[in-house]
Amino acid sequence: MTGNRGRWPKIDEDRGVEDVTLLILEWLGEQGVNAVIRVDAERLADNAPAWTFAASGGPLEHGMRADGRTVQQCMSVALAQLRDAGLSVPF
Template sequence: MTRAKGRWPAGDAAHGGVEDAALLILQWLGEQGVDAMIRVDAERLREGRPAWTFAAGGGPLATGLRADGASVAQCMGAALLRLREAGLAVPF
């Protein structure tokens, strides 16, 4: 078992970003009939490559979409942009 490396967020809601809304976004997408997930790839993280991936498809999306980022915030920011370009007005 590995030990935590002190990377947990402070939990200050006043300074929250898109990463704080990630689960609400996923829930909202599911309610719209969109299958969606966000994941982190440990191998890419070790190699210094963008390790976070968002993927979505189905429902009102004509085709699937994917967004990658070096952080969850960067990944979700790109995902929201692509979702809006695909016609989904995500309310977050």
């Protein structure tokens, strides 16, 4: 990991990606990537995919966005897209 400051906890393999989402955001920031995750209350009320992850900058050639009905679904799609873009997120 680039910029590892020795603060990464051991990951519990039985828990989902939603448990490490903030660590992922922090790691992306250390790589120069601007990233955000949000929930949209209106989309939630409409039973639409309410969670959105967006990232740009740093080593990402183009900005990206991933949506999901749950944090886990959203972040799973986002991690796959980040890996396809050449960022090997260590989670």
